[in-house]
Amino acid sequence: ETGVTQTPRHLVMGMTNKKSLKCEQHLGHNAMYWYKQSAKKPLELMFVYSLEERVENNSVPSRFSPECPNSSHLFLHLHTLQPEDSALYLCASSQDGTGMSSYNEQFFGPGTRLTVL
Amino acid sequence: KQEVTQIPAALSVPEGENLVLNCSFTDSAIYNLQWFRQDPGKGLTSLLLIQSSQREQTSGRLNASLDKSSGRSTLYIAASQPGDSATYLCAVRPGSARQLTFGSGTQLTVLP
Numbered sequence: 001e002t003g004v005t006q007t008p009r010h011l012v013m014g015m016t017n018k019k020s021l022k023c024e025q026h027l028g029h030n031a032m033y034w035y036k037q038s039a040k041k042p043l044e045l046m047f048v049y050s051l052e053e054r055v056e057n058n059s060v061p062s063r064f065s066p067e068c069p070n071s072s073h074l075f076l077h078l079h080t081l082q083p084e085d086s087a088l089y090l091c092a093s094s095q096d097g098t099g100m101s102s103y104n105e106q107f108f109g110p111g112t113r114l115t116v117l
Numbered sequence: 118k119q120e121v122t123q124i125p126a127a128l129s130v131p132e133g134e135n136l137v138l139n140c141s142f143t144d145s146a147i148y149n150l151q152w153f154r155q156d157p158g159k160g161l162t163s164l165l166l167i168q169s170s171q172r173e174q175t176s177g178r179l180n181a182s183l184d185k186s187s188g189r190s191t192l193y194i195a196a197s198q199p200g201d202s203a204t205y206l207c208a209v210r211p212g213s214a215r216q217l218t219f220g221s222g223t224q225l226t227v228l229p
Contacts, residue, residue, distance in 0.1 A: 006160075033216070042121070043206070045216035056215060090160055096215070105151060106217060108161040 002026055004109035006091050012115045013081065021076040021112045023091030031096045032074040033106065034066060037088040049074060050096055081116045088113050119144045119211045123220035130197055131228050138192040138223045140207030145185050151217065152181050152192050153206040161206065165192070197227045 004025045013019050025032060034046040048056040049068040063085075065077040074091055091109040120143045130136055140150070149168045153161040165174045165181040167190070173182040180193040194201060204224045208217035 004160075031215070040221075042221050043208075043217075043219040048215050050215070058216070088158075092161075104149075105163055105166045107163060108153070110160040111158075113158065 004091055004093055004107055006089075006109040006112050008112060009110065010113045010115075012117065013078070014117050015081060015083075017081075018077070018079040020078065021089055021091075021114075023074040023076075023109055025072055025074075025091075025093035025107075025109075027093055027095075027107060029093040029095045029107075030071050031094045032068060032071075033092040033094075034074065034076050035090040035092065035108075037090060037111070039087075043090065046076075078114075081114075083116050086114055086116045119147075119209060119218045121207060121209055121218050121220035123205075123207055123223050125223060126221065127224040127226075129226040129228065132197060132199060134197050134227075135193070135195050136197055136225075138194070138205050138207075138225070140190040140192070140220055142188045142190075142209050142218075144211060145188050146212035147185065147209045148212055150181075150183055150190050150207065150209045152179075152190075153208065155204045155206060155222070157204075164205075194225075197225075199227045199229045201225060201227050 007022045031050040035043045037043045046060045047066040067075040088111045090111045092106045094104050094106045122141045124139045151166045152164045155161050167174050167183045178195040183190045204222040206222045208219045
C-alpha cells in the first residue's frame with residue numbers, strides 16, 4: 001500500500017448504529033486530518049492530530065469521536081448519527097515541523113462515502 | 118474569517134484549448150496555497166503547492182500563480198485533454214492555523 005488509504009470505501013448505517021472509519025498513511029508523516037465533504041459545500045476540517053495529539057477541533061458534534069493511536073493510523077468513531085451526517089469523509093496527512101511556517105503539502109485518501117438512513 | 122472563492126463554478130471547453138481557473142481569498146496572510154483535483158466520488162489529488170514567498174509553480178501542463186497581495190491565484194492548464202475533466206479545488210492555509218480552507222471548486226469538462 002502506498003500513500004493514504006481509507007476503509008471502508010462505502011458505509012451505510014442506521015441512526016442507532018456504531019461504526020468506525022479507518023485511515024492509514026504510508027508516507028512517514030507526523031500529522032493527520034479528518035475532513036467532511038457534503039454535497040455542494042466546501043470541504044470542512046473536522047479534526048487535526050499532530051504528533052498523535054489532537055491540536056484542533058472545530059466544534060464538531062460529539063457523535064464523532066477521533067482516535068489516533070500512532071502517527072500512521074487515524075480512526076473516526078461514529079455513533080447515533082443523523083441523516084445530515086451523510087457525506088464523503090476524507091483523511092489527509094502531512095509532514096509538519098514545529099513552527100507554523102513549516103506546514104507542508106497535504107495528501108488525501110480516497111474517502112469513505114457514508115450514508116446514514 | 119478566511120473565505121475562498123472559485124470562479125467559474127463550471128467550465129466546458131473543447132479539447133486542445135488553454136484555460137485558466139481562478140481562485141480568490143479574503144485574507145492575504147497565508148502560508149501556502151494548494152491546488153487539488155477531485156474525480157467524481159473520489160479523494161483529492163494534490164497538483165501544486167505554492168508557498169507564500171513564491172509567485173508560481175509548474176508541473177507538466179499545469180502552471181499555478183500566486184499574488185498574495187491581491188488575494189488571487191490562477192491555475193493555467195495548457196492543451197487541455199478529456200482526461201483533465203474533474204473538479205479543481207483551491208485551498209489556502211491561513212497564517213494562524215494548520216487547517217486548509219477550501220473553495221467550492223470549478224467543475225471542468227473537456228470535450229473530445
